[in-house]
Amino acid sequence: MSHFFAHLSRLTLIHRWPLMRNVRIENVSEHSLQVAFIAHALAVIKNRKFDGKLNAERVALLAMYHDASEIITGDLPTTIKYYNQQIAHEYKKIENIAQQTLIEMLPKELQDDFRYLLDECYCSKDEKQLVKQADDLSAYLKCLEELSAGNKEFAPAKARLEKKLLKEPSSELTYFMQNFVPSFSMSLQEMSLNSHHKSSKNVSSNCPNADLSNSAND
Secondary structure, eight states, X not given: OOOHHHHHHGGGGSBSSTTSOXXXXXBHHHHHHHHHXXXXXXXXXXXXXXOOOOOHHHHHHHHHTTTTTHHHHOOOOHHHHTSXXXXXXXXXXXXXXXXXXXXXXXXXXXXXXXXXXXXXXGSOHXXXXXXXXXXXXXXXXXXXXXXXXXXXXXXXXXXXXXXXXHXXXXXXXXXXXXXXXXXXXXXXXXXXXXXXHHHHHHHHHHOTXXXXXXXXXX
């Protein structure tokens, strides 16, 4: 019997931002899914527009499992995790042990397949960078969500993450932030009206018969 997926299902019980007052509590499971969405998009953008050679599906899976070890370690607050170099170094060792513990929960015939997803030493430099960018971007979007709800406690975190993302921006990250991030500060009604307006313009410009009714009445 393997407890691997039963453990992963409990990621929904681990809350992120544990030292922050949240308007809406975010758990590690939903965060991991959003990071997978974003990482996959970044890989596709890199491949399509900037001559990348990444396996976008693998990147999505790496992102999906990137915080899986937290089912063992918990989600340590960033202010503690990176308090100094020694703590950061020791916590990285704990993460590695947790990753190996998870892998060993699997049946032996499956361990090698999952090792390439759970053990970050099997990730390329580009894959690590992309998943990390997606992770930071997901946290940044959470800050936007909380600030939109009037929670000013997330303002310093937003500023810190914004500075981090803009410090070494990749072309695909810049593309994502320009094309997708603005919508996260909009209400559902604003997005719907904006989408409807664009759809109407597209129908008018793309359909050769769009003005037939007007022409017939002339």
